[in-house]
Amino acid sequence: MEYLWAFLIGGAICAIAQIFIDKTKLTPARILVGCVVLGVFLHAVGLYGPLKEFAGAGASVPLTGFGSSLAEGVKTAVNEQGLLGALTGGLTATAGGIAASMLFAFIAALLFKAKAK
Amino acid sequence: MNTETGKEKGREKQTYKKFAEGRASSSPLLKDMLMAYLFGGGICVIGQALINLYGTLGADVKTSGTLTSITLVFCAALLTGLGVFDNIAKIAGAGTLVPITGFSNAMTSPAIDAKSEGWVLGVGSKIFNVAGPVILYGTLASVIYGVIYYIVGLF
Numbered sequence: 096m097e098y099l100w101a102f103l104i105g106g107a108i109c110a111i112a113q114i115f116i117d118k119t120k121l122t123p124a125r126i127l128v129g130c131v132v133l134g135v136f137l138h139a140v141g142l143y144g145p146l147k148e149f150a151g152a153g154a155s156v157p158l159t160g161f162g163s164s165l166a167e168g169v170k171t172a173v174n175e176q177g178l179l180g181a182l183t184g185g186l187t188a189t190a191g192g193i194a195a196s197m198l199f200a201f202i203a204a205l206l207f208k209a210k211a212k
Numbered sequence: 213m214n215t216e217t218g219k220e221k222g223r224e225k226q227t228y229k230k231f232a233e234g235r236a237s238s239s240p241l242l243k244d245m246l247m248a249y250l251f252g253g254g255i256c257v258i259g260q261a262l263i264n265l266y267g268t269l270g271a272d273v274k275t276s277g278t279l280t281s282i283t284l285v286f287c288a289a290l291l292t293g294l295g296v297f298d299n300i301a302k303i304a305g306a307g308t309l310v311p312i313t314g315f316s317n318a319m320t321s322p323a324i325d326a327k328s329e330g331w332v333l334g335v336g337s338k339i340f341n342v343a344g345p346v347i348l349y350g351t352l353a354s355v356i357y358g359v360i361y362y363i364v365g366l367f
Contacts, residue, residue, distance in 0.1 A: 097260060098257050098260055098261070101253070101256045101257050101259065101260040102253035102254070102256060102257045103253065104256070105252055105253050105255065105256025105257075105259075105311070106248070106249035106250065106252045106253025106254075106256065106307075107249065107253075108252065108310060109248040109249060109251070109252025109253070109306045109307045109309075109310045109311070110245040110246075110248045110249040110252070110306070112248065112306035112309070112310045113241075113244050113245045113247075113248035113249075113305050113306035113307070114241065114245065115306075116244070116305055116306055116309075117241045117244055117245075118241065123309055123314070123318070123342070124318070124341070124342040124345060124346075126306070126309065126310070127309070127310070127314065127315065127318065127342060127345075127346050128345050128346050128349050128350075130310060131346050131349065131350035131353070132349050132350060132353045134350075135350060135353035135354050135357055136353065136357075138357075139357040139360075139361070150256075151259075151260050151263060152256045152257070152258075152259030152260035152262075152263055152280065153253070153256045153260070155259070155263075155277055155280075156255060156256045156259040156280070156281075156284065156311045156312055157252070157256070157310045157311050157312075158310055158311070158312065158314065158315060158346070159310075160312075161312065161315070161346075161350065162350050162353070162354075165350050165351065165353070165354035166353075166354050166357050168354070169354045169355070169357055169358035169361070170357075170358070170361055172358070173358050173361050173362050173365070174365075177362065178358075178359070178362045180358060180362075181354075181355050181357075181358025181359050181361075181362060182355060182358070184354070184358060185350070185351050185354035185355065185358070186351060191278040191279075191281065191282060192278065192281040192282065192285060192312065192315075193343075193347065195281070195282040195285045195286065196285050196289075196315060196316050196319050196343065197319065197339065199285055199286050199289035199290075199316065199320065200289055200316065200319035200320040200323045200339050201323065201335070201339070202289070203289045203290070203292060203293040203320045203323065203324055204320070204323040204324050204326075204327055204335050204339075206293060207293035207294070207324050208324070208327070209324050209325045209327060209328070210295050
């Protein structure tokens with residue numbers, strides 16, 4: 096059942112983003128920025144947390160989930176260390192994914208050659 | 213290797229071309245949405261399987277989530293390097309862009325293309341072409357939320 100919800104919710108988020116790709120002139124970069132900021136916002140107003148509980152990877156794997164993790168990390172850190180947590184929480188919670196992206200992208204740059212277009 | 217004369221501009225264009233290609237085909241909205249749904253949903257199902265796998269291997273909820281992100285990021289970087297990712301993205305559109313795979317591709321693709329420009333201002337900066345704005349605005353939004361959350365908590 097959790098696989099079904101992961102598919103339905105995760106797919107729906109992508110399909111909605113596809114509308115913006117097709118119907119607006121937004122570049123993919125702007126769409127990704129929008130997803131992350133939207134994820135932060137939806138988590139802040141208390142909507143994304145329950146969605147993650149419900150849809151699992153369907154909510155956490157899209158980039159909105161990245162934003163949600165930023166917000167969740169900030170909230171936890173503020174609870175633990177006060178205002179400083181607003182600065183430390185977000186990147187701490189997402190450090191694994193970000194550092195891994197840098198590492199693997201760099202290794203790929205080492206190993207692979209650019210394809211002629 | 214692409215060594216056209218456009219240099220900076222051409223390179224920038226080429227970088228964006230890679231991401232833009234996914235939406236370049238003039239296919240109708242519904243078909244695009246269906247493909248985005250199928251691929252995006254499919255990647256999330258793989259993600260869920262990974263979360264469960266790491267869970268049964270003994271990782272707690274948070275750790276298995278992080279490990280899942282790392283695994284997906286790795287796969288996307290590998291597929292990008294092999295030149296397969298762009299072909300999938302052409303069909304899948306937002307289906308591969310919006311999941312964390314798109315974030316990984318957005319770092320890997322410019323990084324590989326920028327090799328000829330050097331390792332510091334080429335790879336080192338182009339790797340953040342798309343990821344930089346994403347991290348910047350995501351972090352800014354979360355800091356704002358944190359400050360508001362802190363102030364609200366005072367009362």
